[in-house]
Amino acid sequence: DDISIASVAVDAGGIGDDEASQHRVRGGYDRLVRWLAARLIHHQVAVHYGCFVRRIDWGSDRVQLDYGSGSASAACAIITLPIGVLQSGEVEFRPALGDHRAAMSRLAMGQVVKLVLCLREPLWRDLAFVHGDGTAFPTFWIRSADGAQQITAWAGGPHARALSGFAADQLAERAIDELAGLxxxxxxxxxxxxxxxxxxxxxxxxxxxxxxSYTRVHGGGAAAVLARPLGERLFFAGEATDADYEGSVAGALASGVRAAHQVLRQLGRSGA
Ligand SMILES: Cc1cc2nc3c(=O)[nH]c(=O)nc-3n(C[C@H](O)[C@H](O)[C@H](O)COP(=O)(O)OP(=O)(O)OC[C@H]3O[C@@H](n4cnc5c(N)ncnc54)[C@H](O)[C@@H]3O)c2cc1C
Structure with a gap:
């Protein structure tokens, strides 16, 4: 496909080289989001839920966000929209984004089909990974905890595209047939x-x-461009803006901290 091999090489030297340092959040990743939201609320930050932003006006001395049922304005804004949403044009920026828009086009949103089957009881004792050759799902992984077993059927890139349009029940049937066969x-x-x-x-x-997100061929440096403030008013964060840990929660978190420091500096408050 069109993925940058140079970016894959950078990744290989990063988060993936130390399995021992990887952890799971017990109870699911939304606990992390809830924890972050609780800290905002504790500091009396207003959090607006369920607002699909349609337009971001950043041409005057304040940034104005329009989300259909209302609007909000601020001295500056941190934009954490996924690169796929930014590229879709569903959110309009006024004025247009210039170099940042060009940098976005050097990245792309990868496709994944991930189906989780939860079993009543464990069917396997010592099986962690199953790889299929020529199967729609090339990889299955199996986890057991608290007397139950969970199977993740995973397909990425071209495999995921081949499965697009399948309903969840059809995917489950396919995964069951393939894992049974394997x-x-x-x-x-x-x-x-x-x-x-x-x-x-x-x-x-x-x-x-x-x-x-992933970096496309000749896309090196795009994340660094996105990480630059725009007009002292717009700041971009999110996994796609982090050159070190693109495509990961670690990258998303690091980019958020980076953007927060940029805003504090911009507002003349200590953030370094
Ligand atoms: C199947 C799958 C498995 C993954 N597994 C792992 C893993 O094991 N480890 C790992 O580190 N990473 C994993 N990732 C990647 C990780 O989930 C992402 O990199 C990370 O969540 C990105 O965070 P983000 O804040 O950049 O974007 P998001 O978490 O996507 O946040 C963007 C936010 O913008 C909101 N939004 C979008 N459009 C609008 C709009 N118009 N108006 C208002 N809000 C909007 C969305 O609702 C969302 O809340 C996985 C991703 C997938 C899909």
Whole structure:
């Protein structure tokens, strides 16, 4: 495809080289978001939920955000929209973004189909990964905890595109058939063991427009451009703006801290 090999090489030297340092948030990642929101609320920051921003006016001395049912204005704004949403044109910037827009076009939103099957009881004891050759889902991983077992069926890039348009039930059926074939467990037994399945179509989601960003060929340096303030008023954050940990929660968090310091400096407050 069009991914930059140079960016893959940078990634390989980063977060992925030390498995031992990777952790999971017990109870799910939304606990992290809730924790961040609680800190904002504690500092009396108004949080507006459910507002799909349609237009961002940053041409005057304040930034104005329009979200259909209302608007908000501020001295400056940190934009954390996913790169897929920024590229879709669904959010209009006035004036247009110039170099930042050009940098966005050097990145792309990758596609992933991730389906989770939750089993009533463990079917395997010592199986962690299953790789298929020629299967729609090339990778399955299996986790056991608290007497239950969870299977993640994963397809990325071209594999994900081939599965686009499939309904969740169809994907589950496919995953069950393929994993049964790869492990020798009868498909009927596996299907019976599935208590429920979860699937989210990130590509169709207007709040995401894809799974996570990647750097396109000749796209090196795009994240660094996006990390620069624009007109002393707009600041960009989000995983796509972090050159070190693009496409990850670590990158999203680091970019948020970086943007917060930039805003504090801009407002003349200590943030360094
Ligand atoms: C299937 C999958 C598995 C992943 N696994 C991992 C993993 O194991 N480890 C890891 O580190 N990372 C993983 N990631 C990547 C990680 O989830 C992202 O990199 C990270 O969440 C990006 O954070 P962000 O703040 O940049 O963007 P987001 O979390 O996407 O936040 C952007 C926000 O903007 C909002 N928004 C969008 N449009 C509008 C609009 N018009 N108006 C107002 N708000 C809007 C969205 O609702 C969202 O809240 C995974 C991603 C996917 C899809």
């Amino acid at each position: 492990t020798g467990v009868p498909a009927s037994r596996l299907a019976e063991a599935v208590r429920h399945h979860h699937f989210h179509d990130h590509h169709a989601d207007p709040y995401a427009r894809g799974a996570y």
